[in-house]
Amino acid sequence: MRAPLLILVLILACCVVVFSGSTVLPANAQQNTSASQSANTNDVEGTVASVGRDTFVVRTDDNQFQLFTYGRAAVRTKALARGARVRVSAGPPDENGTRSANDITVLSAASGGAAGGDKGAQAAPVPEKVRDVESDIKRESRRWRLGVRGGAAFDPELFTFGVQSQMGPIFHPRVLFRPNAEVAFGEVTDLIALNVEAIYRFSPAHRTGEWTPYLGAGPALIFIHQNFQAGRDIDFGNFDYETGFNVLAGVQSRRGTFMELKTSLWSGPAPTLRVIVGYNF
Numbered sequence: 001m002r003a004p005l006l007i008l009v010l011i012l013a014c015c016v017v018v019f020s021g022s023t024v025l026p027a028n029a030q031q032n033t034s035a036s037q038s039a040n041t042n043d044v045e046g047t048v049a050s051v052g053r054d055t056f057v058v059r060t061d062d063n064q065f066q067l068f069t070y071g072r073a074a075v076r077t078k079a080l081a082r083g084a085r086v087r088v089s090a091g092p093p094d095e096n097g098t099r100s101a102n103d104i105t106v107l108s109a110a111s112g113g114a115a116g117g118d119k120g121a122q123a124a125p126v127p128e129k130v131r132d133v134e135s136d137i138k139r140e141s142r143r144w145r146l147g148v149r150g151g152a153a154f155d156p157e158l159f160t161f162g163v164q165s166q167m168g169p170i171f172h173p174r175v176l177f178r179p180n181a182e183v184a185f186g187e188v189t190d191l192i193a194l195n196v197e198a199i200y201r202f203s204p205a206h207r208t209g210e211w212t213p214y215l216g217a218g219p220a221l222i223f224i225h226q227n228f229q230a231g232r233d234i235d236f237g238n239f240d241y242e243t244g245f246n247v248l249a250g251v252q253s254r255r256g257t258f259m260e261l262k263t264s265l266w267s268g269p270a271p272t273l274r275v276i277v278g279y280n281f
Contacts, residue, residue, distance in 0.1 A: 044099075045087045048110070049126050051080060054141045055098075055134050057126050058088060067130050069137060071100040083110030095210065096133045136254035143167065147256070149180065149278030153271035158184035158191060166280055174201045178216070184271070191270070192239065194221040195246055211251045220244040224269045242267040256280040 046060035058066050068088060070076060080086065085108040090099035150161040164180030176199050184191040197218030223239040244267030250260030256279050264270040 042091075043087055043089050045107075046085075048080065048082050048084045048086055050134075051082055052134065052138065055137055056080065056101075057130060057134070058086060065127055065130050067096075067098045067133055068101040069098060071102045074101045074104055076104070077106065079106040079109050080104060081110045084108065098133060098137070139256065140254050143169075145256075145280045147180075147258075147278050147280035149182070149260075149276050151260075151274060151276035153184055153186075153191075153274045155272035156186050156189045156269075158186040158189060158271060160184040160191075160274060160276070162193075164278065164280075170198075172200075174203075175199070176201070188226055189269070190225045190227075190239075192223040193270075196220075197246055197248065199248075201252075211253050213251050214249065216246075216248045216250075218246055220246045220264055220267065220270070222264070222267050222270050226269065240269070242269060244270050250276075252280070 044058055044060060044066050046058040046066070049057040049059045049065060051057075055067055055069050058068065060066065066088075068090060071091070084106050087105045087107055088099075088101050089103040089105075090101045093099050145166040147164045147166060148162070149164055150159075152158070153160055160182050161184075162180055162182035164178055166176055166178045168176035170177050178197050178199055180195050180197065182191070182193045182195065184193070195218060197216050199214045199216035201212050201214045203212055220243070222242040222244050224242060225239045244264040246262055246264050248260055248262035250258055252258035258278050258280065260274075260276040260278070262274040262276060263272060
């Protein structure tokens, strides 16, 4: 194992500890939450203000709004509709104030459908902050996303850019398949890499705050051209093929931005370290 890889592992370990253990000031989904609805309260009772595929919002009797995601044990029924009276048993809030619902009890069905439901829910619209977090969760839960990436590589020094696809979860709720293609250019080295990678997120999308740390790995099909002569008369036939294995780690936000460190094993000409920044749409 190369010495730079050991340094990379240490850096990545520090990043995981910092992002998973740090306390972030939340974009609080509950506005002026009263003591009766504190973080230590497990049950919330109120009127459903909105319902989506991944989340729902409950307006409590003191006119506070709580955003929930569906936990594994929660069963969503047709009776869970806008205007219905519910009691929700949930875990503690995350950094954004979002809670994972463990049990949903419909106390009374919505009267007259969504349009004729609870008048208080219609009079008090869902706060913008709650809508923003709800939108972020919806974006993060998509099973297929397309992204772009770019950055710098070292040893040899290169500028990189590429595209990627993120699919999943697969096999496990925290595992995502993320193949990507990278093109890199340097003073004497040009590189094309096809990476078949998977990542493991340290917390599921619906329970994380702004950033989620992850680790990943996968095989790499690498085509490299090195020219120490003047000029850049290059065609694909000038590239040498190498097979490598990538090890990577990074952090990704709910909004789609990610930062990543990557190294390639068993591929001598490939860069020792790549620093990548990208965005998933």
